[in-house]
Amino acid sequence: MKKISDSRRQFLGVAATIPFWIPRSIKGYTSKQMQSFNLDGKIVDDISKWDLDTPALCVELDALERNLEHLQQTVSRNGIDSRPHAKTHKCPAIARLQMETGSIGICTAKVSEAEVMFEHGIDQILITTPNVTPVKIKRAMHLSKWCSGLIQATDSLTNARDLSAAAAAAGVVADVVVDVDPGGHRTGISPGEPALILGQEVDRLPGLNLLGILCYDGGSQHVKGFEKRRTQTLERLAAASDTILTFQRSGLNTEIFSGGGTGTYNIDHETSHFTDVQVGSYLFMDAQYRAIGGSSDPEVYTDFEPSLTILTTVVNDQYQGRATTDAGAKACTINKPWSIVKGETGMNYRSGSDEFGTITYDNPSRTYRVGDKLELIVSHCDPVVNLYDQMYAIRNDRVEAIWKIEARGMSN
Numbered sequence: 001m002k003k004i005s006d007s008r009r010q011f012l013g014v015a016a017t018i019p020f021w022i023p024r025s026i027k028g029y030t031s032k033q034m035q036s037f038n039l040d041g042k043i044v045d046d047i048s049k050w051d052l053d054t055p056a057l058c059v060e061l062d063a064l065e066r067n068l069e070h071l072q073q074t075v076s077r078n079g080i081d082s083r084p085h086a087k088t089h090k091c092p093a094i095a096r097l098q099m100e101t102g103s104i105g106i107c108t109a110k111v112s113e114a115e116v117m118f119e120h121g122i123d124q125i126l127i128t129t130p131n132v133t134p135v136k137i138k139r140a141m142h143l144s145k146w147c148s149g150l151i152q153a154t155d156s157l158t159n160a161r162d163l164s165a166a167a168a169a170a171g172v173v174a175d176v177v178v179d180v181d182p183g184g185h186r187t188g189i190s191p192g193e194p195a196l197i198l199g200q201e202v203d204r205l206p207g208l209n210l211l212g213i214l215c216y217d218g219g220s221q222h223v224k225g226f227e228k229r230r231t232q233t234l235e236r237l238a239a240a241s242d243t244i245l246t247f248q249r250s251g252l253n254t255e256i257f258s259g260g261g262t263g264t265y266n267i268d269h270e271t272s273h274f275t276d277v278q279v280g281s282y283l284f285m286d287a288q289y290r291a292i293g294g295s296s297d298p299e300v301y302t303d304f305e306p307s308l309t310i311l312t313t314v315v316n317d318q319y320q321g322r323a324t325t326d327a328g329a330k331a332c333t334i335n336k337p338w339s340i341v342k343g344e345t346g347m348n349y350r351s352g353s354d355e356f357g358t359i360t361y362d363n364p365s366r367t368y369r370v371g372d373k374l375e376l377i378v379s380h381c382d383p384v385v386n387l388y389d390q391m392y393a394i395r396n397d398r399v400e401a402i403w404k405i406e407a408r409g410m411s412n
């Protein structure tokens with residue numbers, strides 16, 4: 001036993017000196033080693049992203065900033081606000097950027113994400129998923145005590161009464177929106193009469209303060225072709241729009257009509273009374289969204305630029321027509337369409353194997369040798385981000401900062 005712990009100590013001692021072992025020609029700073037260059041989130045040395053050990057999650061700052069700017073300019077021009085969904089990035093540093101560039105708040109999917117965001121200074125938070133269990137309701141009410149900008153969603157009379165009782169027990173009056181179903185039947189109460197009755201009940205309950213409605217139409221976000229997407233979105237939001245009108249006529253508060261996402265950010269404002277869009281993926285883009293087409297290009301959605309990539313290394317080049325990399329399902333997920341090799345043509349990427357990715361060539365713009373690094377545009381950004389503890393913020397190929405994905409794994 002003693003022998004084992006001695007050798008472990010020796011190993012750890014040696015491991016601590018690894019930066020000095022790495023010959024400059026091989027390079028490969030692990031995430032731990034990168035921390036030694038990290039001062040208050042900024043990197044104090046001149047390190048190329050190509051020197052990072054792989055797989056590594058990278059975000060291109062220039063592209064990210066252009067995405068933030070394009071979103072904010074568009075929604076402002078259209079007379080609505082942005083309330084971006086932090087379930088995409090799970091990263092307080094990015095939430096702060098969104099607030100600094102004009103967003104009125106952020107959304108989270110889970111109460112645990114909201115807690116992390118609040119701990120890191122974000123205090124305008126809409127939890128878009130109704131909390132239905134006593135433990136989650138209690139946590140949300142506790143958070144509401146400290147975070148005055150917390151808004152919760154509810155979609156049933158029973159749940160509203162539970163929320164009100166928990167709010168009273170916690171000594172708060174909780175801000176609430178009624179979650180209205182656009183037709184996907186995922187969450188939300190039916191629009192019209194059922195939603196109105198719920199709105200009136202929320203308005204009456206002593207522990208709750210009604211702010212309006214939320215209606216997220218997930219089924220329209222990835223509809224291919226701008227006009228088709230626009231037609232479906234406007235059709236499916238019409239009932240929610242009528243509902244908010246009935247709220248208004250009944251004297252209920254209608255200051256919030258929140259919904260929409262990256263696929264409909266430039267459509268949702270056409271629905272009357274709509275106030276703010278809950279965009280998530282627009283920051284990073286991904287292969288799924290690239291494929292939906294936009295108003296200027298029917299095949300590729302170019303409104304936002306892919307800013308998020310996975311850096312990977314080729315580990316085998318011995319076989320004709322293919323190469324193997326170190327980024328498989330655990331680095332990329334197995335979402336489809338598969339990741340895309342950035343900047344190259346004539347090759348396909350697959351990440352179906354746990355530890356390995358496969359490149360297959362089909363008249364490729366280049367081929368790879370063992371040790372070569374390449375970048376992948378991610379398949380679906382949200383679940384990919386949730387695989388990493390940190391992302392590297394890159395400008396002109398240099399690592400500018402390390403951003404902790406503080407809400408990684410916060411799925412409850």
Ligand SMILES: Cc1ncc(COP(=O)(O)O)c(C=O)c1O
Nearest residue numbers: 085128216261262278279280281
């Ligand atoms: C409630 C809610 N709002 C907004 C979004 C929008 O996300 P995105 O812009 O990535 O499509 C989602 C995504 O699933 C969601 O669940």
